[in-house]
Amino acid sequence: MANPAYPMTRQCPMSPPPTYAELREQGPAKVDLPDGGWAWLLTSYDDVRQAMNDPRFSSDDEKMGRARTELPPNENLNSFWRMDEPEHGRQRHMMMTEFTAKRIKEWRPRIQKLVDELLDRLETLPRPLDLYSEFALALPTQVIAQLLGVPQQDYRTFAEQSRTILSLDKPEESWAAYYEMNAYLNRLIASREREPQDDLISRLITDRVQSGELSREDLLPMVRFILVSGYETTTSQIALSALTLMTNPEVRAQLIEDPERITAFVEESLRFWSVSQDNVLRVVDQDMTFSGTAMTAGELVILAVPAANHDAKAFPDPERFDLERGDNRHVAFGFGTHLCAGASLARREVEIAITSLLSRLPDIRLVGKIDDLTFRQKSLVYGLERLPVTW
Template sequence: MANPAYPMARQCPMSPPPAYASFREQGPVKVDLPDGGWAWLLTGYADVRQAMNDPRFSSDDTKMARARTQLPPNENLNSFWRMDEPEHGRLRHMMMTEFTAHRIKEWRPRIQALVEQLLDRLETLPRPVDLYAEFALALPTQVIAQLLGVPQQDYRMFAEQSRTILSLDRPEESWAAYYAMNDYLNRLIEDKEREPAEDLISRLIVDRVHTGELPRDELLPMVRFILVSGYETTTSQIALSALTLMTNPDVKATLIKEPERITAFVEESLRFWSVSQDNVLRVVDADMEFSGQTMTKGELVVLAVPGANHDERAFPNPERFDLDRGENRHVAFGFGTHLCAGASLARREVEIAIPALLARFPGLQLVGTVEDLQFRQKSLVYGLESLPVTW
């Protein structure tokens, strides 16, 4: 009997693939991959959370017992996202110094100013307005670009390339965009080496590369990771959070009346949408028994974040968007040593953007129906293609 095919599409745009519910009852299951191989799929909250922080599961996908799923197979991505300890911890520590609470606090006025500028522009545009392109995409793109020191004229270019890199159905285009991004970032880094400025890349060069703490060839993958992951997930989260307001009038009314509940809203939105849908992979690093299954060294494991965040054993009535959920220990940003370094920045962007949007346009409403919307299924990051709105 053939294994279920993976990845799986969401049948309802607001819920994970329905098969995940039955898989949770079985524990880890084998699924067939598009490249002809197979992997273990973990969909339960306890399993996913444990595997995220269990050293027996390696993040280094070069340890797979077969060819890599990426193309070309001999390419070394050299990203700390795909590293184990101690290398991962060393590079992550450098990242965390750039995303401390103090630095995020310094950025708050700049984010607020960008939000107000974008909202001012929205008011001048003919309706319906594509809230995705004009707000949800524009804000994180500008934030991460300014953080890295990317020239303003290049914002749109790197946003388009990042989206292509994360697509699952166009491998040749994805890798072409990947190499183009590398070429661009190499030139940008060379510019910063000649003339350091007040930005993250320059600080990494001066404080880490020049001191010998960070090898020059490790700087590019670090910057690339920050750029690609730092805007795409936040873009999707802002757009889907706005959609939540327009499809849940009770939630919208509560936030208007009690704006201090924005933190609970953001955490529930992170859990509910779980935009990191197909991009958390591990490799079994030692023969073992895990959750009732025998796993062999070299086997690939997929950690289904949407499945974990919709596990009814951890989140009662998971398909309900619940502002009163209380302690929301979702795994949208990962868990343990691989917890997303930019989680605080992403949270602040959504926490600033959504109340400001609601305050400026309390009558915000979707043009058409949810069924009319096109969702990004074949991507490592779940999201929307557009979001037409009026007010």
């Protein structure tokens, strides 16, 4: 019997691919990849969560056999996200000073100001309008750009490049965007080396590169990772959270009645949508038995986050958006040593965006039906193309 083909397509935009549920009962399953190879696919919550923090699974791209012949000789592909300990932890620690609870608290009024300005502008635009581009995309783009020190006139450019890099549809365009972003970031880093400013890139140069803790070669992929991951997932999460409000009257009413439930709403939205759909990979680092399955060193493993977050054993009635889940231990941000460094910032952005949207535009509604919307399936990050709304 042939292995299922991967990646898999969501048949219903509100749910993970149905094949995940079918495969979950058999444990780790073999799936065929577009390049002719195969990989293990983990679909249960317990398996995915354990594998995320199991040192027998490596995150190192070099061990995954990824072809590097197409890259320039001195190209540094890997960010710390694609490294193992201790180097992963060492580099991750360097940027965590920007994402501490204290720093996120300091960012809160800045995020609120940006949200208020965006909503002020929305109220002046003709309706219907695209909430995705005018709000969901605009907010994280500005936040991460201000954090890194990207000039305002370049916001849209790097946003377009990021989306193209994450696309699975046209590899040649993804690589072209990747090189364009590298060239841009190298120019930006060089500018900050000459004239440091009050931004993350300048602080990494001053505190880490000049001290010898971080090489100039490793700075580029670190900044690129923060830039791409820092806006794309949050953009999708804000848009899909807004869609939830407009298509789920009961949840909307609960939030209006008790705004303090916004924390539960954000966590459930993270679980429900699981936007990081095809980008959590590992490689077996040693021969072993995992979840009753014999695995051999060098084999590729895919950790299906949407499948884990919709495992009924961990989340009863997983297809229901439920604000009463209590201890919502989803793995939307990963788990263990590779837990997303920017998780707290992303949570605050979604929380402030949705709270303010509901407060300022309580009558906001979707134009048309869900079936009329276009969802991005062929991308490492699930999301919408547009979100037409009025009020």
